[in-house]
Amino acid sequence: xxxIHEFRRSELARGLISQIHDRSKTPARFMEFCGGHTVTIFRxxxxxxxxxxxxxxxxxxxxxxxxxxxxxxxxIALAQIPEVIIATFGDMLKVPGSRSSLEKVKADGAxxxxxxxxxxxxKIAEENPATPVVFLGxxxxxxxxxxxxxxxxxxxxxxxxxxxxxxxxLCPPVIxxxxxxxxxxxxxxxxxxxxxxxxxxxxxxxxxxxxxIPCVVSGFDPLAILQCVDMLVAxxxxxxxxxEIAYRRGVRPEGNLEALKVMAQVFEPCTAGxxxxxxxxxxxxxxxxxxxxxDAELAFDIDPGLPYEPEGCICGDILRGVKTPLDCQLFGGAxxxxxxxxxxxxxxxxxxxxxxxxxxxxxxxxV
Amino acid sequence: xxxxxxxLIKTIDGKEAEADIGGITRxxxxxxxxxxxxxxxxxxxxxxxxxxxxxxxxxxxxxLLEEIAGLTEEGRG
Numbered sequence: 459x460x461x462i463h464e465f466r467r468s469e470l471a472r473g474l475i476s477q478i479h480d481r482s483k484t485p486a487r488f489m490e491f492c493g494g495h496t497v498t499i500f501r502x503x504x505x506x507x508x509x510x511x512x513x514x515x516x517x518x519x520x521x522x523x524x525x526x527x528x529x530x531x532x533x534i535a536l537a538q539i540p541e542v543i544i545a546t547f548g549d550m551l552k553v554p555g556s557r558s559s560l561e562k563v564k565a566d567g568a569x570x571x572x573x574x575x576x577x578x579x580x581k582i583a584e585e586n587p588a589t590p591v592v593f594l595g596x597x598x599x600x601x602x603x604x605x606x607x608x609x610x611x612x613x614x615x616x617x618x619x620x621x622x623x624x625x626x627x628l629c630p631p632v633i634x635x636x637x638x639x640x641x642x643x644x645x646x647x648x649x650x651x652x653x654x655x656x657x658x659x660x661x662x663x664x665x666x667x668x669x670x671i672p673c674v675v676s677g678f679d680p681l682a683i684l685q686c687v688d689m690l691v692a693x694x695x696x697x698x699x700x701x702e703i704a705y706r707r708g709v710r711p712e713g714n715l716e717a718l719k720v721m722a723q724v725f726e727p728c729t730a731g732x733x734x735x736x737x738x739x740x741x742x743x744x745x746x747x748x749x750x751x752x753d754a755e756l757a758f759d760i761d762p763g764l765p766y767e768p769e770g771c772i773c774g775d776i777l778r779g780v781k782t783p784l785d786c787q788l789f790g791g792a793x794x795x796x797x798x799x800x801x802x803x804x805x806x807x808x809x810x811x812x813x814x815x816x817x818x819x820x821x822x823x824x825v
Numbered sequence: 826x827x828x829x830x831x832x833l834i835k836t837i838d839g840k841e842a843e844a845d846i847g848g849i850t851r852x853x854x855x856x857x858x859x860x861x862x863x864x865x866x867x868x869x870x871x872x873x874x875x876x877x878x879x880x881x882x883x884x885x886x887x888x889l890l891e892e893i894a895g896l897t898e899e900g901r902g
Contacts, residue, residue: 461878461883469896473891473894492827493826493827521827600827601826601827601871603873604857604870604871607857681890685890708829708879716857
């Protein structure tokens with residue numbers, strides 16, 4: 459058991475596809491929340507093998523895509539402070555803010571370094587004790603505990619020049635906001651597997667209870683997605699809504715208690731602004747009082763200016779599941795992965811990128 | 826962004842470990858999974874183990890999928 463190839467066997471996929479076709483009678487729309495799931499669905503052609511009764515829509519589960527321009531502009535402004543080193547995950551570099559991007563300011567001389575882990579950011583801070591190092595804290599519940607852990611490590615190791623720009627976002631509150639808006643009607647939700655590895659399955663229960671929408675927590679292999687669709691179809695046909703875990707090898711109902719403890723020790727919930735959705739109460743994380751000296755927003759005086767959105771870009775509508783990339787006039791022409799206008803084309807997990815790279819079968823990737 | 830991959834823990838050294846990731850050895854953090862033991866597979870996300878993978882559950886899932894595909898005695902029956 460190596461937990462990879464075992465879950466990609468085509469004969470098992472054929473069994474699931476056949477069962478979904480046999481079972482599905484009632485038309486239903488399912489949202490995959492997570493950008494990682496969107497990529498799996500497109501890369502393996504899963505939409506094409508589902509029956510006509512099942513419609514899949516992509517959700518807002520791409521942390522980079524949902525980061526508002528106002529927040530991207532803060533990161534870019536911090537990078538433009540001459541003495542600051544920015545440490546960031548690589549997929550942030552090309553994301554356009556209102557006026558520039560990290561890639562452009564790096565070309566102009568800003569010290570922006572790509573790291574794989576906050577452990578690498580701490581190492582940079584230790585090796586440059588006279589220089590402030592700001593880690594760009596972007597990510598959902600999967601990532602936030604690793605950033606919280608880095609702050610505890612900085613404290614333990616006496617690293618005084620390490621800061622975090624906390625732009626973390628929490629998933630359950632934004633699902634509630636999307637459902638409350640009533641813009642997109644869903645009959646099922648595929649919940650993010652690695653977010654759930656941290657938070658467990660309980661935080662999704664309100665969706666089944668209050669909205670009558672069945673939920674399944676999914677892994678990231680093509681078999682996992684098919685298994686979740688099959689489970690959701692079974693729930694639709696039986697008329698029962700509940701939260702189930704298909705990704706049982708990685709997710710426990712209670713989540714990772716140690717990670718939750720570390721996250722709650724360092725961060726507290728706050729209102730966060732989501733691209734296309736706006737401010738959602740309790741959907742962000744800010745540093746608690748005891749850790750505010752690590753807060754880059756408080757430590758540096760920045761004026762990023764007023765944010766604005768590129769004309770014609772509909773990333774916000776796409777993130778809410780209201781439109782698809784094919785509805786966008788810029789898609790595949792003015793906006794491509796090489797020259798992206800909006801973040802959903804930049805991030806490898808963005809819907810526009812997935813449509814562009816894998817969607818040729820239904821006129822994605824048009825030029 | 827929430828990408829996490831299986832990694833096999835080879836040796837533990839305090840809150841860190843040497844892990845095998847598909848043949849590549851890398852130092853990872855066990856800060857968030859103090860229960861992890863040598864020989865465990867963990868979910869690795871940005872250098873941190875964020876959970877210990879459950880082998881029995883993995884086998885159970887595969888058994889279920891094989892049953893659906895009619896590849897087991899129960900499935901054929």
